[in-house]
Amino acid sequence: MRYSQYLLPTLKETPGDAEVVSHQLMLRSGMIRKIAAGIYDYLPLGLRVIRKVEAIVREEMNRAGAIELLMPMVVPADLWEESGRWQQYGRELLRFKDRKETDFCLGPTHEEVITEIVRGTLRSYKQLPINLYQIQSKFRDEIRPRFGLMRGREFIMKDAYSFDLTDSDADEAYDRMYQAYRRIFQRCGLKFRAVEADTGNIGGTSSHEFMVLADSGEDAIVSCAICDYAANVEKAELRPPASSEKQTASLKAVVTPNRKTIEEVSAFLNVASQRTVKTLIVQTDTGEVVAVLLRGDRELNTIKLCHVLACEWVELAPEEKIKKITGAPSGFSGPVDLPLKIFADLEVEGMSDFVVGANQIDTHYTGANHGRDFSVAQFADLRQAESGDFCPRCDGTLEVWRGIEVGHVFKLGTKYSEAMNATVLDEKGQERTLVMGCYGIGVGRTAAAAIEQNHDEFGIIWPMPLAPFQLIISIINPNDQTVLEAGEKLYQELLKQGIEVLFDDRDERPGSKFKDADLIGIPLRVNVGARALKEQSYELQDRRSGDRKMLPMHEAAEQLIKMIDDAMNVTAE
Ligand code: ATP
Ligand code: MG
Numbered sequence: 328m329r330y331s332q333y334l335l336p337t338l339k340e341t342p343g344d345a346e347v348v349s350h351q352l353m354l355r356s357g358m359i360r361k362i363a364a365g366i367y368d369y370l371p372l373g374l375r376v377i378r379k380v381e382a383i384v385r386e387e388m389n390r391a392g393a394i395e396l397l398m399p400m401v402v403p404a405d406l407w408e409e410s411g412r413w414q415q416y417g418r419e420l421l422r423f424k425d426r427k428e429t430d431f432c433l434g435p436t437h438e439e440v441i442t443e444i445v446r447g448t449l450r451s452y453k454q455l456p457i458n459l460y461q462i463q464s465k466f467r468d469e470i471r472p473r474f475g476l477m478r479g480r481e482f483i484m485k486d487a488y489s490f491d492l493t494d495s496d497a498d499e500a501y502d503r504m505y506q507a508y509r510r511i512f513q514r515c516g517l518k519f520r521a522v523e524a525d526t527g528n529i530g531g532t533s534s535h536e537f538m539v540l541a542d543s544g545e546d547a548i549v550s551c552a553i554c555d556y557a558a559n560v561e562k563a564e565l566r567p568p569a570s571s572e573k574q575t576a577s578l579k580a581v582v583t584p585n586r587k588t589i590e591e592v593s594a595f596l597n598v599a600s601q602r603t604v605k606t607l608i609v610q611t612d613t614g615e616v617v618a619v620l621l622r623g624d625r626e627l628n629t630i631k632l633c634h635v636l637a638c639e640w641v642e643l644a645p646e647e648k649i650k651k652i653t654g655a656p657s658g659f660s661g662p663v664d665l666p667l668k669i670f671a672d673l674e675v676e677g678m679s680d681f682v683v684g685a686n687q688i689d690t691h692y693t694g695a696n697h698g699r700d701f702s703v704a705q706f707a708d709l710r711q712a713e714s715g716d717f718c719p720r721c722d723g724t725l726e727v728w729r730g731i732e733v734g735h736v737f738k739l740g741t742k743y744s745e746a747m748n749a750t751v752l753d754e755k756g757q758e759r760t761l762v763m764g765c766y767g768i769g770v771g772r773t774a775a776a777a778i779e780q781n782h783d784e785f786g787i788i789w790p791m792p793l794a795p796f797q798l799i800i801s802i803i804n805p806n807d808q809t810v811l812e813a814g815e816k817l818y819q820e821l822l823k824q825g826i827e828v829l830f831d832d833r834d835e836r837p838g839s840k841f842k843d844a845d846l847i848g849i850p851l852r853v854n855v856g857a858r859a860l861k862e863q864s865y866e867l868q869d870r871r872s873g874d875r876k877m878l879p880m881h882e883a884a885e886q887l888i889k890m891i892d893d894a895m896n897v898t899a900e
Contacts, residue, residue: 349778350475365472365480375795391507404430433466446749460487476771497762516790523558538730539776553723563712576694587658620671787848791894803856814855
């Protein structure tokens with residue numbers, strides 16, 4: 328591709344509304360343009376990267392035995408009525424009517440459509456197992472679209488769906504996808520972790536998220552420093568403390584004027600925050616109001632609490648309600664004489680003689696003990712995992728990382744097949760409901776995550792497998808005919824060998840060409856200039872290391888092809 332004839336509108340300034348590096352660099356390198364909130368054009372350079380990710384995904388899906396098809400983006404409401412999701416799915420589902428007033432939506436995910444295809448086309452267990460996938464634009468009317476392709480409203484996803492006769496066959500299908508996903512992200516050259524994920528209320532039984540490690544990630548994950556346990560913090564199990572402390576103190580009310588937060592109270596009473604217990608008054612979507620006890624320095628994990636309470640969401644009760652129930656402002660809530668059902672974190676079970684609120688303004692209790700001063704309805708794992716917590720599987724400790732969810736594999740069970748009556752006949756001629764799995768990869772988000780992991784102050788540093796071009800040839804003096812011809816010769820030779828080359832033949836200062844080359848992140852740059860040519864050489868510069876070396880002209884193409892081949896197969900650890 329000749330740069331002079333390409334559409335590559337690079338920007339010098341960082342656009343103001345782009346918060347994360349990948350968003351800034353995608354805009355600056357002319358990969359994408361915003362057309363509305365969360366909706367982007369993929370300009371030629373951006374599309375090349377998208378196609379690279381898609382090609383890797385497609386190859387690995389095919390290798391794992393999945394079959395590609397394409398479903399419509401516009402989906403009739405009937406199907407969503409059948410699964411019950413027309414009512415359930417929130418406002419992320421963009422619903423609209425056609426000219427005949429029939430309801431439709433833009434597909435945010437395609438369980439309904441695929442289940443309709445399978446129930447209409449499969450009859451016998453002999454046609455199983457089957458796994459069908461597509462690579463297609465999805466639409467989710469995200470409440471806060473941001474970070475460019477990372478959280479768009481329209482975005483490209485690979486979604487696959489497996490159908491099996493038995494649970495154990497479905498487990499195998501899941502494992503195949505899990506392995507395929509590992510290969511995909513390895514081949515993209517990314518550092519990632521596969522983590523256990525919460526299955527929410529979708530009714531599934533098991534799920535893993537594939538997280539690219541990056542400080543800007545929206546998700547927090549934990550992984551064990553010793554074994555291979557890794558989980559989303561939403562899900563991370565915590566080991567209960569090994570022993571209980573003895574109860575020795577008696578309950579005593581102390582005045583704590585204006586000290587509401589745990590920090591204020593522990594500083595005022597001169598006790599460590601680990602010796603305090605905080606009482607959160609929370610309410611649920613089902614109308615329940617309960618108290619939750621946590622060690623003072625811990626955070627509540629609302630997802631774990633939702634599982635214990637069998638509800639969809641929980642939130643802190645409003646101040647007025649807290650005052651009405653406890654008789655005091657929120658900073659002074661405590662479990663003693665509290666007219667609420669009390670749930671406590673496992674860690675609190677092992678504690679004794681701790682500080683709690685006294686349900687009276689400016690007052691706390693010291694020497695509080697459960698069992699004696701108040702009773703707990705249920706002890707459960709309710710807190711957020713933190714760095715240094717014990718691994719639930721071995722003697723190791725957990726580390727916390729930030730990650731970007733690029734892929735998600737999910738055992739769905741029979742939720743959709745049952746609701747939509749997708750069955751086949753087994754060997755005895757009996758009708759059997761199919762067992763499903765679903766498997767998504769965000770294509771644009773993967774490209775964005777690659778930039779989050781691979782950039783410097785000058786721009787993107789593409790891993791070779793995702794690079795829009797593998798190599799850029801910069802003509803230092805395009806007005807010098809010999810130089811231009813020498814560059815052209817190398818360009819043609821490489822093109823013939825199937826190398827993806829950007830040929831920077833623009834009549835610009837070398838400095839500004841180099842800046843653009845660094846910004847768009849092409850892994851290898853060959854500078855063609857009068858000085859090197861005198862020595863029958865080109866100059867090669869590596870984008871990542873910045874190292875330069877001279878390449879003798881006669882073996883340049885051969886050497887470059889070898890370097891590119893090697894780099895295509897390198898995987899990040
Ligand atoms: P998130 O928790 O980030 O909102 P999700 O769990 O809703 O994502 P899935 O339904 O599991 O997403 O979708 C599969 C994949 O599609 C995700 O792993 C992610 O890579 C991608 N994806 C989901 N939502 C978006 C979005 N708004 N923009 C870009 N990619 C997305
Ligand atoms: Mg997900």
